[in-house]
Amino acid sequence: MDLPIVIGLAIGALLVGSLVTWLIITKALKTRSERIVKEAEAEAEVIKKDKILQAKEKFLQLRAEHEKEINSRNARMVNAENKLKQKETNLSQRIEEQSRKKKEVEAIRENLTAQLEIVEKKTEEVNKAHKQQVEQLEAISGMSGDEAKEMLIESMKAEAKTEAMSYINDIMDDARINANKEAKRIVLQTVQRVATETAIENSVTIFHIDSDEMKGRIIGREGRNIRALEAATGVEIIVDDTPEAIVLSAFDPMRREIARLALHQLVTDGRIHPARIEEVVNKVRKQVEEEILETGKRTAIDLGIHGLHSELIKLVGKMKYRSSYGQNLLQHSRETANLCAIMATELGLNAKRAKRAGLLHDIGKVSDEDPELPHAILGMKLAEKYKEKPDICNAIGAHHDEVEMTTMIAPIVQVCDAISGARPGARREIIEAYIKRLKDLENLALSYPGVLKTYAIQAGRELRVIVGAEKTSDKEAEELSYDIARKIQTEMTYPGQVKITVIRETRAISYAK
Numbered sequence: 206m207d208l209p210i211v212i213g214l215a216i217g218a219l220l221v222g223s224l225v226t227w228l229i230i231t232k233a234l235k236t237r238s239e240r241i242v243k244e245a246e247a248e249a250e251v252i253k254k255d256k257i258l259q260a261k262e263k264f265l266q267l268r269a270e271h272e273k274e275i276n277s278r279n280a281r282m283v284n285a286e287n288k289l290k291q292k293e294t295n296l297s298q299r300i301e302e303q304s305r306k307k308k309e310v311e312a313i314r315e316n317l318t319a320q321l322e323i324v325e326k327k328t329e330e331v332n333k334a335h336k337q338q339v340e341q342l343e344a345i346s347g348m349s350g351d352e353a354k355e356m357l358i359e360s361m362k363a364e365a366k367t368e369a370m371s372y373i374n375d376i377m378d379d380a381r382i383n384a385n386k387e388a389k390r391i392v393l394q395t396v397q398r399v400a401t402e403t404a405i406e407n408s409v410t411i412f413h414i415d416s417d418e419m420k421g422r423i424i425g426r427e428g429r430n431i432r433a434l435e436a437a438t439g440v441e442i443i444v445d446d447t448p449e450a451i452v453l454s455a456f457d458p459m460r461r462e463i464a465r466l467a468l469h470q471l472v473t474d475g476r477i478h479p480a481r482i483e484e485v486v487n488k489v490r491k492q493v494e495e496e497i498l499e500t501g502k503r504t505a506i507d508l509g510i511h512g513l514h515s516e517l518i519k520l521v522g523k524m525k526y527r528s529s530y531g532q533n534l535l536q537h538s539r540e541t542a543n544l545c546a547i548m549a550t551e552l553g554l555n556a557k558r559a560k561r562a563g564l565l566h567d568i569g570k571v572s573d574e575d576p577e578l579p580h581a582i583l584g585m586k587l588a589e590k591y592k593e594k595p596d597i598c599n600a601i602g603a604h605h606d607e608v609e610m611t612t613m614i615a616p617i618v619q620v621c622d623a624i625s626g627a628r629p630g631a632r633r634e635i636i637e638a639y640i641k642r643l644k645d646l647e648n649l650a651l652s653y654p655g656v657l658k659t660y661a662i663q664a665g666r667e668l669r670v671i672v673g674a675e676k677t678s679d680k681e682a683e684e685l686s687y688d689i690a691r692k693i694q695t696e697m698t699y700p701g702q703v704k705i706t707v708i709r710e711t712r713a714i715s716y717a718k
Contacts, residue, residue: 412465412469416449423444423477425478433482438467440461441453458527459493459523459526466492467486470489497523499522500535504521508543510542517587521565522535524568524571527570537626549617552613559600559617562600562614565593566584566604566618569582569587569601572584574587596615597614599615604618605619623702642665643665644661645697646659646668647661650705655673655677656672667705668689668705670689672707672709674711682709686705690703
């Protein structure tokens with residue numbers, strides 16, 4: 206066959222095959238699309254049914270909630286209606302009760318009006334009868350009613366004055382007895398409730414060392430270390446044959462404490478030479494100043510005293526390193542503060558104010574300002590400077606009678622200061638000074654004319670003076686007691702107070718033969 210014919214047949218066959226293939230694919234696609242449409246319609250029907258079911262369930266749920274809310278609202282309305290009906294019932298009952306009471310009150314008022322008219326009639330009758338009796342009495346006695354009334358009043362005045370004087374005397378006697386008992390009770394109860402440790406201060410401190418070899422290092426070459434230490438601290442350092450001990454001697458406890466702490470650091474460190482000594486002493490001095498401030502704060506917190514000026518807190522802390530007749534000043538001030546608080550409470554006064562004044566009453570002893578002033582006056586000026594209340598300032602200044610007492614806190618502070626300082630064991634003096642003070646008391650009283658014997662008892666807190674009855678009268682005995690007290694105050698120094706008792710007795714002696 207010819208090539209063109211073959212090619213034409215091939216192309217024709219190809220076209221026929223393509224047409225057949227297209228027809229087959231078209232039919233298959235149509236069949237598949239119809240199947241997909243049917244599946245989609247079926248799925249849509251299922252979704253439609255589900256949505257319808259969900260809508261029905263939601264409708265039923267909303268319907269149930271709506272019915273529930275309606276039922277609840279109806280129940281509340283029913284409850285409100287019931288309450289309203291109950292209130293209407295109660296109101297009706299109250300109205301009826303008020304009406305009934307009103308009728309009763311009107312009946313009582315009518316009854317009282319009738320009785321009042323009867324009483325007025327009776328009163329008129331009684332007044333008439335009384336007037337007739339008065340006229341008869343005036344006629345019989347020859348005196349008018351006003352004159353008789355004045356005579357009766359004068360008689361009753363004299364009788365009442367006599368009874369009042371007797372009653373006043375009884376009250377005064379009873380008050381004296383009860384006041385004495387009450388004062389003793391308050392003082393005893395106050396002392397019993399305060400238990401403060403008593404620290405007796407000495408003028409020396411013992412510093413212990415591990416071995417005597419350290420003494421040579423402390424002394425240094427030709428004594429330069431010990432001289433540097435004494436110059437830096439102001440303390441006399443005594444190195445003697447006492448085994449494993451060095452004595453620090455000074456009247457100022459703060460200086461002794463600085464020297465003790467400095468020695469402890471030097472011995473522990475091992476480097477002991479003049480430059481190191483000065484460095485350590487300066488460091489220890491700052492530590493002690495910080496400790497003073499901390500001690501003041503802790504004391505104020507322990508006593509429940511707030512709002513103290515920082516300078517007053519520092520002065521309170523300094524009391525730790527001061528003593529008064531051997532008694533530690535801080536312990537004495539704490540004890541006085543507690544005593545003041547208890548006594549003020551017993552007397553119905555402000556316990557916080559009293560405690561504050563008791564703590565600050567001796568701050569003048571630790572201040573470096575104006576040492577020529579008495580410590581009570583100086584303490585008062587410091588309290589005024591740092592804005593303390595006037596009653597507290599007065600209590601500080603008056604606790605040794607250097608200013609006039611203007612408040613009730615002042616005598617409490619004075620009494621509690623004496624209780625703390627004069628109780629047995631609180632203070633001590635050198636035995637020679639103690640004996641000399643007692644002898645001076647006795648000799649001072651013996652210098653007065655008419656005095657026979659004198660005895661100083663109770664550690665010098667009481668002086669008994671025996672006078673001759675033929676030379677001294679009772680009035681002169683009272684004057685002698687006052688004169689001796691004034692002379693002791695002006696010429697002698699003593700802790701607390703001294704009671705002067707002048708004894709005058711008359712003896713009648715006869716003999717049976």
